[in-house]
Amino acid sequence: MKRFTSLMLAVVLGATLLAGCGGNSAGSGDTLKIGGIGPVTGGAAVYGNAVKNGAQIAVDEINAAGGINGVKIEYKFEDDEHDAEKAVNAYNTLKDWNMQILMGTVTSAPCVAVTEKTKEDNVFQLTPSGSSVPCTQYDNAFRICFSDPNQGIASAQYIGQNNVASKVAVIYDSSDVYSSGIYEKFAAEAPNQGIEIVAAEAFTADNKTDFTTQIQKAKDAGAELVFLPIYYQEATLILSQANTMGFAPIFFGCDGLDGILGVENFDTSLAEGVMLLTPFAADAKDDLTAKFVKTYQEKYGEVPNQFAADAYDAIYVIKAAAEKAGVKADMDASAICEAMKTAMTQISVDGLTGAGMTWTSDGEVNKAPKAVVIKDGVYVAL
Amino acid sequence: MKRLKINRDYLITYGIVIVFYVIMSILKGTNNLSSLFKGLLVPLCVYMIMAVSLNLTVGILGELSLGHAGFMCVGAFSSAFFSMIMKDSITNPIVRFIIAIIISAVVAAIFGILIGIPVLRLRGDYLAIVTLAFGEIIKNIINILYVGKDADGIHVSFKDAASLGMGEDGKIIINGAQGITGTPNDSTFTIGIILLIISLFIVLNFMSSRSGRAVMAIRDNRIAAESIGINISKYKLMAFAISASLAGMAGALYAHNLATLNALPKNFGYNMSIMILVYVVLGGIGNIRGSVIAAAILTVLPELLRGLSDYRMLIYSIVLIGMMLFNSSSKAEQWKAKFSPAKLIKKHKTVKEAE
Numbered sequence: 001m002k003r004f005t006s007l008m009l010a011v012v013l014g015a016t017l018l019a020g021c022g023g024n025s026a027g028s029g030d031t032l033k034i035g036g037i038g039p040v041t042g043g044a045a046v047y048g049n050a051v052k053n054g055a056q057i058a059v060d061e062i063n064a065a066g067g068i069n070g071v072k073i074e075y076k077f078e079d080d081e082h083d084a085e086k087a088v089n090a091y092n093t094l095k096d097w098n099m100q101i102l103m104g105t106v107t108s109a110p111c112v113a114v115t116e117k118t119k120e121d122n123v124f125q126l127t128p129s130g131s132s133v134p135c136t137q138y139d140n141a142f143r144i145c146f147s148d149p150n151q152g153i154a155s156a157q158y159i160g161q162n163n164v165a166s167k168v169a170v171i172y173d174s175s176d177v178y179s180s181g182i183y184e185k186f187a188a189e190a191p192n193q194g195i196e197i198v199a200a201e202a203f204t205a206d207n208k209t210d211f212t213t214q215i216q217k218a219k220d221a222g223a224e225l226v227f228l229p230i231y232y233q234e235a236t237l238i239l240s241q242a243n244t245m246g247f248a249p250i251f252f253g254c255d256g257l258d259g260i261l262g263v264e265n266f267d268t269s270l271a272e273g274v275m276l277l278t279p280f281a282a283d284a285k286d287d288l289t290a291k292f293v294k295t296y297q298e299k300y301g302e303v304p305n306q307f308a309a310d311a312y313d314a315i316y317v318i319k320a321a322a323e324k325a326g327v328k329a330d331m332d333a334s335a336i337c338e339a340m341k342t343a344m345t346q347i348s349v350d351g352l353t354g355a356g357m358t359w360t361s362d363g364e365v366n367k368a369p370k371a372v373v374i375k376d377g378v379y380v381a382l
Numbered sequence: 383m384k385r386l387k388i389n390r391d392y393l394i395t396y397g398i399v400i401v402f403y404v405i406m407s408i409l410k411g412t413n414n415l416s417s418l419f420k421g422l423l424v425p426l427c428v429y430m431i432m433a434v435s436l437n438l439t440v441g442i443l444g445e446l447s448l449g450h451a452g453f454m455c456v457g458a459f460s461s462a463f464f465s466m467i468m469k470d471s472i473t474n475p476i477v478r479f480i481i482a483i484i485i486s487a488v489v490a491a492i493f494g495i496l497i498g499i500p501v502l503r504l505r506g507d508y509l510a511i512v513t514l515a516f517g518e519i520i521k522n523i524i525n526i527l528y529v530g531k532d533a534d535g536i537h538v539s540f541k542d543a544a545s546l547g548m549g550e551d552g553k554i555i556i557n558g559a560q561g562i563t564g565t566p567n568d569s570t571f572t573i574g575i576i577l578l579i580i581s582l583f584i585v586l587n588f589m590s591s592r593s594g595r596a597v598m599a600i601r602d603n604r605i606a607a608e609s610i611g612i613n614i615s616k617y618k619l620m621a622f623a624i625s626a627s628l629a630g631m632a633g634a635l636y637a638h639n640l641a642t643l644n645a646l647p648k649n650f651g652y653n654m655s656i657m658i659l660v661y662v663v664l665g666g667i668g669n670i671r672g673s674v675i676a677a678a679i680l681t682v683l684p685e686l687l688r689g690l691s692d693y694r695m696l697i698y699s700i701v702l703i704g705m706m707l708f709n710s711s712s713k714a715e716q717w718k719a720k721f722s723p724a725k726l727i728k729k730h731k732t733v734k735e736a737e
Contacts, residue, residue, distance in 0.1 A: 202526075
């Protein structure tokens, strides 16, 4: 019995050790702590890493220039593995670190779960790329990217108003929130723009290597344009399989297609003529983009995608709002949130992903969608 | 005499859970618990229940199930669906959550029976593969399921949200791949621990019941069990259904802990099924207490390793391999036999008995 007691004692001690010290959300004093959450491991790691790196560049630039209101930023990024439960864990870890502002999360489903927590704790949240509607359902949450419905509607409007095509086939990922979200709104808006959806073919995350059936159906239905509200990995397969099958419609995509030219072993000539709505093109000639792309390439050895640009903008938007709101390093997260959410609706920011971006109090951004076409292996603005 | 010893062993298991609960509650009450751990308490309960539940299938029934996350998925979606519909009618969160848990357990048990009827006729590897398939089927069906509610009642579609044809006041509850958003946050650590104790109580008592002994007899020697007149299909199905309903309860707890519920490969796919199997194997097949502890360790470990940033998942895998090797070595077996709390109490008696 004695041994049993000592064993129990050991268990108790172990638990106490694990529990660690308690956390509170008061500021530490001399730095402003900005936390980031996104997937840096697992299937969606491309996006998480881009956001992590893009934001890091912005943080370094701001700190080198003297910080926000003279206060240096401290930046920490936690992994969520593109999983809602892990995202909440990541958020709690950042809370223990005394985070004052949250830049995240990168992907939609985890973002919705985290938004629920930031609302509870009243922490200011700015997501660079969480595009589903409920990501910003509370007044403390804002986003840099377009929401999924807006992308779907904007795509339909662009195709309709510019008379790109009237018979459209859609190939989308029904198991993905982003993809099915865009498709739904596109399908709803299409009739208003005189677009006929002749085929709507779905695939799922478990079955995304062979698209011949979907392409064949689109071909048989006589589609002039194939709308691809999907990510670029699948799009490269669709492009090469369509090429083999001798099907050459116009391909049109959203921001998920950004990055298609950077895929290894992909014949970029197949992407010739692909049109996409994206707020960011890495080879744009303006100074801001050129500088960002150069720094990113030097530091991380690759061309930044739209996610990196969104994150870079997010940090600068936080800076602008914090300066407007007069945020000090010793304010706690809740006080910062209160000041920032008013300031967000008053600022206008010129960033990589749009000029003169403004925000409404429901968290949506106002900026012009840009359409680009791939010509001679580079993005050209339309 | 024998019966008393078994019960004492069980009491230690309950004791560990209760001690864990008391310590965590005290730490939480005195504000000494970090936010990370506060957030981890409910997931801990979820995975511990899952481990107990799968151990019933793998350890007691002796059949390898690779689709256990499917039952968790069914429980999660059925309970979240109920809560979403009843959000306005039943305002007491505890009452609503208890009903939701019961629904999840019943629905998951029904699925367990439906799937069990064809699956349990198979044996060994075949059974494992078929359960794997069923787990994936459940996940994929949920991903194309659209359910909405308006004044006319409930609309169901397998195509897309637009084809639900809902009225003006319609609200989509299950939106295909986007799942259920806005589930009320009803899960608490206390309810989680109560569910864990209920699961332990059910499984441990089942093991020492007549039916449980029949199930174990089937596991140990099917032909011998059949020859003494045990109805193989009935007992197998019974154990499988209980296991499924416990997994459903864990699913309800999971669903009401997060505001979003999607059926992704990560949380309800085979990845999760394998993860739960890892808890069971690490804790010891057939060892209920071991699997609870293993589930707790493996849930907390990746969070404690956050400090290692980029190397986190790499180190986690290495630690996992290390633990598996350690746990299966004969030296570790000896060490465990020496220091196991159950053994410590009844050690001298067992030695005498053996002699």
